[in-house]
Amino acid sequence: MRKILLLFPLSILIYSCAPKPYYVKPTEWKTPESIDSVIKSYSKDLTGWKFFIDPGHGGQDRRNIGIKKRVVEADVNLKVALYLRDFLTRAGAIVFMSREKDTTVSLQDRVRMATESGADIFISIHHNAQPGDPNTYYASTWYHAIEGDPRFHPCNRDIARYIQRDLAFALRISGSLASFDGTMSDYIVYPKQGFYVLRNATMPAVLVECTFFTNEYEERRLSIDEFNKIEAWGIFKGLAKYIMAGIPKIEILSDTILTTTKPTLILKVTDKSGIDKQSITIKVDSVMIPKDFITAVENKNFALILFTPNFNLTYGEHTIDVIVRNKNGNHSFPFKRKIYITNKKLTQP
Numbered sequence: 001m002r003k004i005l006l007l008f009p010l011s012i013l014i015y016s017c018a019p020k021p022y023y024v025k026p027t028e029w030k031t032p033e034s035i036d037s038v039i040k041s042y043s044k045d046l047t048g049w050k051f052f053i054d055p056g057h058g059g060q061d062r063r064n065i066g067i068k069k070r071v072v073e074a075d076v077n078l079k080v081a082l083y084l085r086d087f088l089t090r091a092g093a094i095v096f097m098s099r100e101k102d103t104t105v106s107l108q109d110r111v112r113m114a115t116e117s118g119a120d121i122f123i124s125i126h127h128n129a130q131p132g133d134p135n136t137y138y139a140s141t142w143y144h145a146i147e148g149d150p151r152f153h154p155c156n157r158d159i160a161r162y163i164q165r166d167l168a169f170a171l172r173i174s175g176s177l178a179s180f181d182g183t184m185s186d187y188i189v190y191p192k193q194g195f196y197v198l199r200n201a202t203m204p205a206v207l208v209e210c211t212f213f214t215n216e217y218e219e220r221r222l223s224i225d226e227f228n229k230i231e232a233w234g235i236f237k238g239l240a241k242y243i244m245a246g247i248p249k250i251e252i253l254s255d256t257i258l259t260t261t262k263p264t265l266i267l268k269v270t271d272k273s274g275i276d277k278q279s280i281t282i283k284v285d286s287v288m289i290p291k292d293f294i295t296a297v298e299n300k301n302f303a304l305i306l307f308t309p310n311f312n313l314t315y316g317e318h319t320i321d322v323i324v325r326n327k328n329g330n331h332s333f334p335f336k337r338k339i340y341i342t343n344k345k346l347t348q349p
């Protein structure tokens with residue numbers, strides 16, 4: 001009993017001698033008012049945007065535990081997600097969550113809930129592990145597939161880049177050296193498959209692995225509430241800056257039921273920064289239309305794109321698939337539309 005009493009203060013002394021985890025409060029966090037004014041400054045761009053936040057694991061899935069058993073990944077993911085929801089809603093965005101408590105949610109249900117919510121962007125929040133290598137830690141933001149793969153869409157990488165940059169800065173840690181900018185393809189982990197939630201999400205989606213709970217120092221940072229808030233702040237600022245840079249909005253102006261097998265179709269692309277004409281990529285039934293068959297006419301806030309397939313279309317249904325990048329480097333969201341070629345004369349109603 002006496003021995004325990006002696007050891008107890010000693011253990012406190014040893015613990016308090018350990019170097020204090022280091023983190024930097026964002027410069028905007030001087031007062032509650034200064035935080036609020038930064039959040040409000042993004043509301044012009046974020047108002048009305050719908051985000052689905054998915055805190056990974058939870059409920060029966062609490063197996064990922066820090067190297068010193070100070071944190072459970074599921075709990076840290078939820079804390080960061082709730083802070084992120086707070087920042088986004090205060091900026092006028094609408095936020096849906098896959099879970100708000102320590103509950104079990106299957107991967108299938110996470111994707112289904114996201115689709116049903118009608119959210120514009122899906123963000124899954126996790127923390128990483130490198131079992132057997134306690135020295136490794138970095139921030140990484142993941143997108144689905146790789147360039148050249150039909151499942152890859154560059155808008156996912158755009159979102160990942162913005163989040164990754166501001167998250168890494170907020171946490172004062174680098175991105176992984178495995179990629180140039182810290183963003184990663186989920187094919188690195190599961191070739192040709194990727195992560196379930198990114199593969200099956202029906203909207204642009206990213207997965208954030210903020211840092212590692214298998215590194216002792218990072219685990220201690222993760223156990224501090226204010227640090228979790230800083231993680232959310234990094235993700236929030238990245239998302240806000242991404243939206244501020246604009247996302248080209250595509251519409252089809254021409255009729256989608258046509259009588260000619262070589263139609264000229266008209267698209268309207270709206271973007272405040274203007275579009276990069278060189279970036280226009282149009283596929284009809286997965287066949288790329290050569291640049292010579294595409295004309296873009298720019299107006300003040302929008303551009304008109306006219307294109308004619310360089311081959312005759314058969315009668316029936318066809319799919320057009322368009323990607324455009326704006327002058328800030330952001331790509332349009334996935335745009336696929338059906339057109340129908342009929343040999344019946346169209347009559348006015």
Ligand SMILES: [Zn+2]
Pocket residue numbers: 056057064073126127
């Ligand atoms: Zn995880």
